[in-house]
Amino acid sequence: MSNDCGTSRIAGCQFTLHPMTDKFVDVILGALEEVDTTNVWKDTDDVSTCIRGKMVHIFDVTKAIFLHAAKTGEHVAMSGTFSIGCPGDSSGDVYMDVTDEVLNEVKSKDISQKAGCKFALYPMGREDYMDKIYEQIDLSKARGVDVSASHYATRLDGEVNDIFHTLEESFDKVQEKVSHVTMTFTISANSPSTKK
Amino acid sequence: MSNDCGTSRIAGCQFTLHPMTDKFVDVILGALEEVDTTNVWKDTDDVSTCIRGKMVHIFDVTKAIFLHAAKTGEHVAMSGTFSIGCPGDSSGDVYMDVTDEVLNEVKSKDISQKAGCKFALYPMGREDYMDKIYEQIDLSKARGVDVSASHYATRLDGEVNDIFHTLEESFDKVQEKVSHVTMTFTISANSPSTKK
């Protein structure tokens, strides 16, 4: 088994964007057209997209892609795994010298879009990994999102901007204490199903 | 942060099924109609589906759902996280007393469907987690699938039946040595994109 990942504080996200419509190609391409990805390394194939670079840009870009796809009104879902500190990740092709200034926030912050999200944090290589999660994450203080427990995950409901803020803050706090952290998430908007 | 999961050898999978078509509801319901889920605990909401029970049934059911959705010919993707040994999982509502006889294999095994899949294994709570992966997994012996490296994941290409066999075997081998293991995956079929 070969995991092609690294030693520096490169962050990354391997994700999928799935519009449930015949026009899925247009929705995906339309969203990508609206999002500035110049601050991240990016590779897309038929299964998923991987972006790598500074953590702040990883969250800025994933949030923007989801928002611009969801604002079409189509039922859209994104699933993926954020990762930082993966042993083996080479920094060679990664955009670590760019500024911290996010390129998509101006357009993103004005998009009002409700969604539901489930996520799970995995601090790697630590026997006390559950303690690390509980110590670092206090979701009772999460702003603007409803937090609930789910099997194998925590559920967040609210505005997409607030959900991604909570995801980024949770991931950031744990990675300050644990070298290798991954965080899985799946976020869904405009579902015809009624929320339970 | 509350992860509602457990202490016994209950396995589970939190997953999404995304048909990229206007008929996504029909594709999902049609697939579920073809799959016998009586051997697993199951809960679905607007974001994802969670199934729990014996490992053998978790893989049998996820594979069958994906196969029956993909055989429609629509572009379909499934993403999720398999989990076993999660500290906190209560066995109360879990179907651990059922037989090991899989209920969907007879129908599944005759469905020929190509797909691409990316997966990553996360043995939890172990400082030697990378060693545990390399020790247990020898994908050079994986039958019927092409194996390649990808950022943060390993890619498998081939028949869906062979891909799920490789996923289950990899997960099974690591969980024999490590108490809490999670495995993320995303599998895609009938994509209009050309494989890179």
Ligand SMILES: [Ca+2]
């Ligand atoms: Ca994971």
